[in-house]
Amino acid sequence: MRTTVILAAALTLAACSGGESVDNQSGGSAAVEPTPNNLMDDPQNAVVPIPAPSPSPIAAIPAAFQGRWGMVGADCDPARADNKGLLTIAGDRLSFYESRGQAGSIRQLRPAQIAFDLPMSGEGMTWSEPTTLTLLDDGKTLVREAKGSPDRAGAFRYSRCPA
Known part of the structure; x- marks a missing residue:
């Protein structure tokens, strides 16, 4: 019975977090930078830089x-x-x-x-x-x-x- 109560409390706490990771709640940074859904939205290649070819x-x-x-x-x-x-x-x-x-x-x-x-x-x-x-x-x-x-x-x- 005690295990069930602890498990229910943990699930309730996770549901209240809004889906954010523990790192984001504590002020930590995400390891992956956001990527636009359509890479054509990033014509300057700011998210994924592509090196210019050497002449x-x-x-x-x-x-x-x-x-x-x-x-x-x-x-x-x-x-x-x-x-x-x-x-x-x-x-x-x-x-x-x-x-x-x-x-x-x-x-x-x-x-x-x-x-x-x-x-x-x-x-x-x-x-x-x-x-x-x-x-x-x-x-x-x-x-x-x-x-x-x-x-x-x-x-x-x-x-x-x-x-």
């Missing part, structure tokens, strides 16, 4: 980035003289409507992303444009991020021109 130097711009890229469909028409949004990547050279540059210090950031220094020249001027290229949509879309002077900086989206 790896590579010798040349990979073949997947090579070719002709247009900002609009008309840029891909070789018969047009006003294809101002055309970007041609051949070897380590990037050619725009009125400027050219040769990529140097090329680094692979991710499988579909590279970064490099891009000394440019055009219209009688020279400048440097640190650049990141990212392939999207299985290589059909290219995003070029330029980090040069404020008037040239920004992200630019291109579509691969038909062969």
Whole structure:
């Protein structure tokens, strides 16, 4: 009978605790940090940090980035003289409507992303444009991020021109 009373008292005490652990009641800390139900709610990876990949130097711009890229469909028409949004990547050279540059210090950031220094020249001027290229949509879309002077900086989206 005495065992039954002790067991009943222990169960009553546990039910009154509201489900908190003894550690939490005594001011102790939980061993596990809270994790959001949907990990997409944590885009900065604050709960589960993912280390950034280390850039790896590579010798040349990979073949997947090579070719002709247009900002609009008309840029891909070789018969047009006003294809101002055309970007041609051949070897380590990037050619725009009125400027050219040769990529140097090329680094692979991710499988579909590279970064490099891009000394440019055009219209009688020279400048440097640190650049990141990212392939999207299985290589059909290219995003070029330029980090040069404020008037040239920004992200630019291109579509691969038909062969």
